[in-house]
Amino acid sequence: MALKRYDLNIGKRMESIELPEEHVVQVIDGGSVSKITDIKQATLEAVRNPIGTQALSKLVHEGDKVALIVSDITRTWSRTKDYLPAVVEELNNSGIPDADIFVIIATGTHRDNDDEEKRLILGDALFARLQVFDHDAYGSEANVFLGTTSRGTPVYIDKRAVEADKVILTGGITTHLFAGFGGGRKSVMPGLAGVETIKHNHLLALTDEVGGGVNQETYLTKIEGNRVSEDMCEVCAFLNPCFLVNSIMDAEGDFVRIVAGHWYDAWYAGTQEVMKLQGVEAKAKADVVIGSSGGYPMDINLYQGMKSYAPAQMAMQPNGIFIALLDCPDIYEPPSFFDCFRFNDELSMEKELRAGFTIPFYIAFYMYCMSKQFTVIMVTRPENFDAVRRTGQIPAATLAEAWTLAQKKLMAQGKAETYTVNIMPHGVNTVPMFK
Template identity: 45%
Template sequence: MKSFSLPCGKGIQTVSLDESHLLYDLHGNDVPEVTDEAAAVRKALREPVGTAPLRDVIQATDTVAIVVSDITRLVHTDVMLPVIVEELNSIGVQDAQITVITAQGTHRAHTPEEDAIVCGREMARRLRIVNHDSRNPDRLAYVGTTTHGNAIYLDAEAVKADKVILTGSVAFHPMAGFGGGRKAVLPGISGYETIMRNHAMALTEELGGGCNPLCETSLLEDNPLHDDMRQAAALLNPAFLVNTVFTADGGLYEVVGGHWYDAWKKGCDDLLRIASVPISAQADVTIGSAGGYPKDMNLYQSMKAHMNAVFATKPGGIMIFTLDCPDIKEPAIFTDWFFRSDMAAFETDLRADFSIPAFVAFKSRCIIQSMKQVYIVTRPENFDIIRQSGQIPAATLEEAWAMARKELAAEGKEDYTVTVMSHAAATFPVLQK
């Protein structure tokens, strides 16, 4: 027997497993982190991928729109933006020629304080900052229609600028394959109807088909949602891109810069290399953790564990997670959807009023239903809510494992396999074909 310790909130849960059943003990890769972020950004501007350096792309007379992520994204814009502006100033571009557009997508506008947090106080003082408003037609401009039939309306401030610089962060995304890059354009600075038409591609064309299998984490080829985003960005034709790439633990791995697609694609390839773990088989049981506090503060954040662990688990298998969830009902926009049990009505309503939290809730429930059982080790006051979400609560990991073994015995499975993922939210298993 071997003992395994999994994070749960600010503590741990332990379980003893017969090693003869252990298939994998999966962990993220140990990679070096950038120590001088400003220098890394500067290098990305001067030694770019797929295009000339920024100083050769921008002219001193150009008006420049810099698109930055909103406050909900981990990017380090406050480090990146001053370096970009410094480079523009050295070319001869004055502060008055620069407009920062926060890529709100469908999110609410920032407060002035949030603008300062995202951009840095000096940049917020020096530069004109505009919050994108996807629902205001007077602030949108039509730039063309994609081959998917999506009419692309973008922020007029970006469209009228001589040059556009995209910023953001490359990350895994449950619909678009990867975040960052072209997502700064769609959904970042797109009109509401454009965003809704794009995001609806995450579902199959026919009602009742559920999630589109082509719109999945790490998938770009044949992914219609990604391709629609790519075409939207091409219509804008940004002059340059700067994106950060983070490690599983949130440290900065690299900064990529250059052509708006080629540089971003390098970031995607690098992220897949440093954050994915190859596996040759899926397990009957996966025992995982989101990674403890703050990754399991609520169910919305914790679902990242399910999204990754499903790739390590056989369809119809068993998953067990240690999730403390002290704020289990937050945010309400997610939990209001997540606790719905009528999946047919759920899908119908999601198609009529699509949002990322609603889709994450729907996809999570689909993952739960694809399993024989999903057990959640959590605090007792969460038990009723866990049951409401279609999962089975347990007070300890040993208790959950005992219930899982009873389920395996009932199925007559004596040669079952187990995979352990102590940081499932940050570990991406890739099944080798």
């Protein structure tokens, strides 16, 4: 029985484990891709050779009032300020002066952004040149009713965007826990939507019947048949933006692709690029998954580190065991997430979620449900143990201790000699793909 050592990041250090090689199915980890070195040139090439529509210069005309939709301060990873100047330059060269361009920050139900945050989103130059507005999801006068989707979602959209002659979406594309992927239509729903629209759409991530929990057809990377995503697309179609520019970033936060063109076609092409970046062909699901989010800063708190849980679940057998390595020096942050673990049972938590759906609440509910469906052991700091137990997980101080707990569970399942293991060193940025 040959033992092999596996090293995984946790916080700013490493944890190691030695496992019999014959029990390890696969180390599921992505490869490297080439980075964009000239962001301006890549942006101009994208908007001049778009996907699914004409070049941006042919879609806008002198006299048009153009609304640029940008992500808020919580999405600065998409680095809007680095590629948006090239988009504005292309508009200027196409007969659209700065006076006819304005920016709407797609806050959804998030708070407004202060001036310093707007500078971080747009960069100093564009912030000084263009009018900038925050979307208001709660203002009855700020949003216009456009109709109802096939799933009954009332469509209220930012009045400024509706009244613009042309709307251009920007943002970034990555995987999303229940919408499949972010980016694209999410700039409109929830970005520019009224609170009633957002609540009705997001509740589609749960089953129709109370007590059913998470809708199993709304999950990471799924687009077709994902009713949350499809409803978002219907909402976006009411506004029908004329163009889209989205970035795709690697795990280091560098540009690997910029996609531009039709608001759906270009976004969809971008999702396929994300899968080339994050998707890894997996051999088989395993009884145990040992996963790291990649270490600091991805595991600075549970809210961030939890992004590795859905990919791990995809690589795990039913009734499997997940060992998560998360340092979490700020485990209670943000309070809007951790305060959701105040319930003693799934049903009470679900009812409260349905009454006041928020993304942090849904993520907490997903984690709580996962801890009931699987055995989840979290390697973390001893001072976090009480907090970990609140989430339904089992705490452990070291990977060796977690493996001992996992072995006892495997023995109880009659798998002491037959167990299989998948290892995911960068779970936040890895998606197992099965044929």
